[in-house]
Amino acid sequence: MADRKLIFRPRRRRPFHLMEHLRGYFIAGILVTGPTALTLYLTWTFIDFIDNSVGHILPDEYNPQSYLPFHVPGIGLIVAVVGLTLVGAATAGVVGRILLRVSERVVARMPIVRGIYSAVKQIFETVLAKQSNSFREVVLVEWPRRGAWTVGFVTASVEGEIRDIAGKDPVAIYVPTTPNPTSGYMAFVPREDVVTLAMSVEDAIKYVISTGIVAPPDARKPEPSPVKPGLKADSIGE
Secondary structure, eight states: OOOOOOOOOOOOOOOOOHHHHHHHHHHHHHHHHHHHHHHHHHHHHHHHHHHHHHGGGSOTTTOGGGTOSSOOTTHHHHHHHHHHHHHHHHHTSHHHHHHHHHHHHHHHTSTTHHHHHHHHHHHHHHHHOTTOOTTOEEEEEEOSSTTOEEEEEEEEEOOTHHHHHHOSSEEEEEEEOSSOTTSEEEEEEEGGGOEEOSSOHHHHHHHHHTTTSSOOOOOSOOOOOOOOTTOOGGGTTO
């Protein structure tokens, strides 16, 4: 028999695709710089808006923008924070309370303005009050139909006429829209039909904004492992 020569064929290498690598690097760059750039842009836009709105209140001799050759961001924001703090301190006194009551009585006599002022004031008092529990509870509610679940926020307990009509122990639920959670719907749902979630309000808002892409971590506490009969609790884990 004639000797057969073994022929070794070199393994074909995968062709180097330059465009695939460049595309991967480009996406990685967006993932790294995108959140930081967007956060800085929104922060800068907010500070610039406050500067343009409040910064002109300062006199020229106290405004660094009038004698410095460069722009100093944040002056208007500092003025706004200091001004609001001084207003809050002034209204805490006797004279401030009297002026506040007089101004509220004047506004209460205006037909259209009094309704807007009353609603806005009640919203601010409800959201900013320390004893308030509004918008601090994340729930699952069947919306817009049975079998379809969506994330909602409990805003308040229901009283009065709506409580008598909406069923047993109803609560006001705010159902946000995606990806803009500032718009949404309000629904009155019985407490027994609402499933309370362990996730925080911040995680729920990020979940809504990302259209479900950024899933929040499981915030539930792990259940303790059951103890088998005949075993002491101290012997578990040995």
